Structure formats: C-alpha cells, structure tokens
Amino acid sequence: MLDVYLAQQIVNGLSIGLVYALMAIGFTLIFGVLNVVNFAHGEVYMIGAFAGLMLITAAAPPLLAVVVIVLTVGAATGVGLERLAFKPFRRFRDEASLRSRAMREATLLSSLAVSIVTREAMRQIFGSSMQTIPQGYLLQHPIRIGVLSITDGDLIIFASSVVMLVALQFLLFRTRTGLSIRAVANSPLGAQFVGIDTDRAIMATFAIGSMLGATAGILVGLYTGTITPQMGFAPGIKAFVAMVMGGLSSIPGAVICALFLGVAESITTEFLASGWQDLVAYAFLIATLVFFPQGLFGVGRERA
C-alpha cells in the first residue's frame, strides 16, 4: 500500500501542516497568556507578508534581511493590535473585572473587528487579487530526495518552526520576561499581587506572538506564491483548530496537531477528494472535543 505516491502525499501533508504549525505557534502563545482567542492573528500574518513583499519590491534585500525587518514590523503590529483591541478592556483594575469572563471575551469581538477592518482596508489599498512576487524570491525550487519531491520552502519553513519553538522555550523558561509572561498566564491577579507589570508582560506576549505570526506570513507567502489580503483567514482557522485539538495552551501540542491536520488533508485528497479535506479536518476536531475535552495535549488547567 505504501508506494511512492502515498509517501509523496504524506510529504505534501507534512508541508501543509508546517504552514499551519508556523501560524499556530504565535496564536497559541497569545491564547496561553490571555485565555482568549486573538482573531486578528491572521491579519498580523498577512501584514507580515505584505511588509516583506513591499521591501522585496523596493530594495530586493537578501531573504535574511527581509525576515529581520518583518520581525520588527510584526512586533510593532502586535503592540498596536494590543493597544487597539485588548488594552481598552483591561482598564478596570478591580478584582471583579479582572475575573469577569465578559470583559475578557469582549476582546474576541474587538480582535475580530480589527481583523475585518484591516483585511478590508488592505483590499481597498492593494486589491484582493494575488500580488506579483519577484520569481527569484519564491521558495519553490524543487529538491528531489530519491523519488520524493520537496522544495527549499519546505526546508526553510521546517527550520523556522524548529527555531521558533526552541527560541520560544528559551524565552519562556530562561528569561525574566518569560517568567513574567508565565506568571500572567498562570494567574493575572496573582501576578499583579506580587508586583509584576502585567500590562508589560501582555504587551511582550503580543510583540513576540506577532513577530512569529508576521514571519510566518512572509515565509508562507513566498513559499506558496500567494500574498493577498485574505491569505490569513484559512490558515488562521486551521491554526485555531490545531490549537484547540492540542489542548489550547500547549504550543508543542498545537504543532503536532497542525502536522496531523495537514497529513489528514492530503490523505483525504488521495482516498476521497480534495473537497472533503475540511470536513475531515473538522471531524477530527469534533472527535477530539468529544473524547478528549482537554485536547490531546492539554493539562486541564483551572479556568476562572
């Protein structure tokens, strides 16, 4: 049964999954701290791609320089997003407001609003069609490994995911900023009581999460050749599904589930049809929620 075509399908699936994983990392980080979904993460990803593309068209720098600048743009976007959509809902410092689900979940809608406004504004400016990317920057050069075919983009995206995961673990567990982020994630109120500047920690989380998101955007944009204002939407949903399946706040869990989703999609195409991909992906989500309500890698955290 396992022939070359099926093996190629698994490779295809892993590379789709890596795209979701790259996005899920930043997404899950922000969720882990704030306990709320940042619907604008897909737009951060899109802005990263556009910023990178504008830089490429204007100055044609080497890819590494593009990534460094996109990281900066991502951090700025994240901080701006936090100020715009999240901070206003934390202006009451009393315990009732801090514990209020409504206050927290209102940011679900405010981030959704920012996401829609950003996407439509970008459509007005750039149009909704695919942007032309200089051919030399596309990460689509085929690399043959025996009979299997991958691209340089697959390798770069794989390497980026690994670097991001390792860097994130280092940051979270080896630095003071990471310590304060973990403290806020554990208990925002408790963190405040022991004198941690929670606003700062949250801002840092957004900056880091959005740096990862924006970098994912430009890399995936160059890899798929698709840079459009709506590019963040579909992978955003898949990253969300991966995060939920992975147990909401487990970053490695989200990555594993993202890879699993990608492979599920390509295998579905092989044995059923491409049109069934999403159905199969969401069926796995429902099955996970029914049989593992904490997610596959969840730790069953206490939620206020």
Next chain:
Amino acid sequence: MRISLLGALMGAAMAWAGSAAAQTGTIVIGYELPLSGDSSHYGEVFRNAADIKLQEFKDAGGMPGANIVLRYEDSKNDPKEARNIAQLFVDDKSIVGVLGDFSSTASMAAAEIYAKAGMPQLSQTASHPDFVKISKWQFRNITTQSYEGPFNAGWMHEMGVSKAAVVAIQNDWGLSCASNFADAFKAKGGTVTSIEYFNPGTRDFRSILTKIARAAPQAMYLCMFYEEGASFLQQRQELGVAAQVYGASSLFEDQLIKLAGPAANGLFLSSNFMPANPDPNVQKFVGEYKAKYGVVPNQFAAQAYDAMGIMLVALQKAGPKVTRDSLRDALAQTKDYPGVTGATTFDPVTREPQKSVVRMTISNGEYMVTQ
C-alpha cells in the same frame, strides 16, 4: 445592520430620484457586480469597461431624447446579496435592464427574481448552461462551457491526447466546465482518469497533483481561474508532473504569467478575446482602457465592454420610450454585434451567444496564437 438600513434608505432615495427623472428621459441600467470581497477585482474590471463603453456611446452622440445612466450595486459575488439587489432593481421603476452578476451562482440566484418580475438580465460571465434556461429574460455575453468544453476536447483529441485528468473548482461553473469537457472527451474515444474538484480558495494543489500523477494521464484540463491556475502550474513544476496542461478560457489573463513565471509556459487555452488582435475595435478598446486605467484589459473586461455595448444597441433599437419588455425583445434580436470578443449573435431560440474562438499557448512568458 446599520449599513444595510442606510443602504436601503439610500436605495429608496435613489429610486425616488430615479422615478422623478424618468419623466425627463433618464434610462437607468442596473449593474450588479462584486465590488468588495474576494472577487472584487473582477467587479472593478467590469465597472471600468462598462464606464468606457458608456462614455464612448455618449461621445458618439448618445441616445437622442434620453440620458442613459448606470447604477452599480455591490453583490460581493454572494448569491444572497445578488437576490437582495435584484429585488432592489426590480422595485425601481426607472431601471429597464440589468447587467451582471459575475459568477453563475450569483447570477442564477438573482435570475429567479428577474424572471418572475420580467426584467431583462444580461450577464457578461455567467456561463453555466442552465442560466439562460431560467426564463426568456436571461441573456449572456460569454460562450458557455457546453461550447468551450467540446471545443477544447476536440483540440486535445487532434493533438493526440487520449487519456486526461480534469481539475475543477467546486462551484456551479466548475461542475459544468468539467462535465462538458469530460463528456465530449469521452465521446471522442478518450479516457478521463478522474475529475478532481477542489473548494474555492484552495491554493495547495500538491495532493491533487500527486493523485493525478499516479494515474499518469497525458494531459490535465483545468477548470479554474488564473490565481488558482498560477499556483497549480507552479506546484506542477515543483512536483515534476509531466502531463501537458490545457485550460478553460477563464485562465487567460496576463497576471497568470506574472504570478506563475516560467511555470506557465506550455499551457494551452482558447479564448474569444486577445488584446494583440489587430482588429480596429479591439485596438480602440485596448488603447482607451490602457490610457484610462494603465493596464491592458483582460478577457473579463472585454466581455463586460461588449455586454454594455449590446445593451446600448438594444436600448437604441427600443427607442427613448423603452420598457423592460421592449428592451428584452431588442436584446433577443442581437445579430452580428461587432464586439471585441468576436461578432456576437444571440440564437433566436436558445438565446445562447455565438462567437469565434482562438487557440493559444504560452511560450517564453507570452500568449501566442497556435494551431
């Protein structure tokens, strides 16, 4: 909610203004098209082209005794919106005819309302076979898949292709594109290895390509638009799938070559419109469009330009006291309209347009006419 209420109020105000103006000889043509959302770049092209045609018509003297006005409404290519707009247009007594919508799905959703109310509707792009069968009020300025599919199947047969796979977008248009081609190809004795449908918005075709490679067809037939086409062609090159690629005319777009780069070379497709055509009508249109919008018009622009032209000729025929009925009858008599998408005649019985088609291929990053 607020916006739609505001829209309704504005619509009512415009309708009132429209009916007041009707007595002073204003004829309004409604145009429903996507101006926001994922398909907005098609709608913008339609609007650009229709504006040019209307301006040309007015510069050439216009219509004595009447001022023709276009009223655009944004359907987002959404069937629900298309129906709302159809109702709005039908209720506006100053509107005698409608252009649009973009996709077959949206056009057909709106068509049911136009059919019931008796409003002539001319779509520049709805190519689903059932569209004009809805009622005598539906017209289109695009050869349908029941014409294009067999044409391309015959072409592939001539080129010695006997085993082909079909890749099609999962919507009304994609289904009819795939089935018309597949039926004609099988009728010529060819084998269709599989028809692979993908959801709109798909940009990763590697799984489909790998699946097709297993069946090893000589050629693939693509029922999709240029953005998906560009991704498909790039990924075909990445995976090194050897089968030749033929495509529906929907792929014909300069942007396809820009997006796909060298991966686009070798694609075969047919089209009604080619900007390099030396025909003076085509050159006039291409020149004006380029001067005004800075880009060479694509096939979609050409179809909207001709749809507007056909509408204007019919209005002229029906005279300044035009009604929805008289405009429909005038549209039905369209014969040898000298458009940029070939001389167009509406079949008196089926109302299907008849046009001439050219065969093209992409070589060295350019569209070339081929045999």
